Amino acid sequence: MLGSASSAATYRIKPGDTLSGIAVRAGVTVAQLRAANPALRDANSVQAGRVLTLPGRVLPATRYRVKAGENLTVIAQRVGLTLTQLVRANPKYAGGKPVWVGAIIQIPARTVAARTGTAATVRPAAIRVNPVSPASSGAWLWPVAGYRTVSSDYGSRVLDGVREMHYGIDIVAPTGTLVRAARSGRVLESRPDFDRGWGWTVVLEHPDGWITRYAHLSANLARQGEVVTRGQPIGRVGNTGRSTGPHLHFGTYLRWSPRDPLSLY
Numbered sequence: 001m002l003g004s005a006s007s008a009a010t011y012r013i014k015p016g017d018t019l020s021g022i023a024v025r026a027g028v029t030v031a032q033l034r035a036a037n038p039a040l041r042d043a044n045s046v047q048a049g050r051v052l053t054l055p056g057r058v059l060p061a062t063r064y065r066v067k068a069g070e071n072l073t074v075i076a077q078r079v080g081l082t083l084t085q086l087v088r089a090n091p092k093y094a095g096g097k098p099v100w101v102g103a104i105i106q107i108p109a110r111t112v113a114a115r116t117g118t119a120a121t122v123r124p125a126a127i128r129v130n131p132v133s134p135a136s137s138g139a140w141l142w143p144v145a146g147y148r149t150v151s152s153d154y155g156s157r158v159l160d161g162v163r164e165m166h167y168g169i170d171i172v173a174p175t176g177t178l179v180r181a182a183r184s185g186r187v188l189e190s191r192p193d194f195d196r197g198w199g200w201t202v203v204l205e206h207p208d209g210w211i212t213r214y215a216h217l218s219a220n221l222a223r224q225g226e227v228v229t230r231g232q233p234i235g236r237v238g239n240t241g242r243s244t245g246p247h248l249h250f251g252t253y254l255r256w257s258p259r260d261p262l263s264l265y
């Protein structure tokens with residue numbers, strides 16, 4: 001398994017190796033390799049037999065859906081974190097609270113040991129994570145293609161010093177990005193809703209009692225009463241209403257009872 005997250009691996013240069021080739025196999029950039037090996041002057045000076053320090057790789061923050069039989073200890077090992085680090089990123093599980101299958105775990109950005117370049121020493125379990133993907137969404141389409149970063153989760157949060165419930169998720173995307181209907185349905189609302197802070201908003205009603213809200217839009221592309229199909233553009237990402245930067249607020253409700261959108265993907 002992966003050792004300490006900051007432990008550096010080493011690699012003995014073989015005849016024919018290049019710095020860029022070693023970097024690619026280690027999953028780091030040449031600049032990172034040079035920074036970890038100040039003695040290297042230029043790529044041509046790479047000599048067989050020299051031992052290089054392979055710097056750790058920084059992996060971006062992501063999310064992980066808990067599978068059957070997994071607990072936080074297993075997941076921490078899998079993604080290259082200590083249990084303490086993982087719990088710190090998911091404070092609701094502090095004190096040994098159980099995680100359920102299907103729960104979404106936040107995986108913070110982390111540094112893992114470099115791959116050392118041969119098949120025998122690659123540790124795929126340490127780097128293979130299972131980000132929530134549209135492919136697993138079933139009937140639900142992710143409303144902004146290509147943008148997966150959620151800046152604010154569903155649930156209790158503090159905004160402007162006030163604790164509040166956030167009935168939806170905030171997906172970061174540039175102003176103007178198309179917002180698509182997560183499912184087919186009918187447009188219940190398409191209007192400016194500044195009184196409640198939503199800004200320009202589209203609300204869709206789906207046939208089985210689900211309702212989806214798309215807020216802070218820069219443009220509304222669907223009219224009230226219109227029938228829309230899954231994937232149809234209904235608006236554009238914006239920063240209208242009570243919003244501190246371009247993002248889509250995406251809310252999901254079952255008969256107006258709020259549900260975590262990420263539990264649906």
Ligand SMILES: [Zn+2]
Nearest residue numbers: 168169170249
């Ligand atoms: Zn929001």
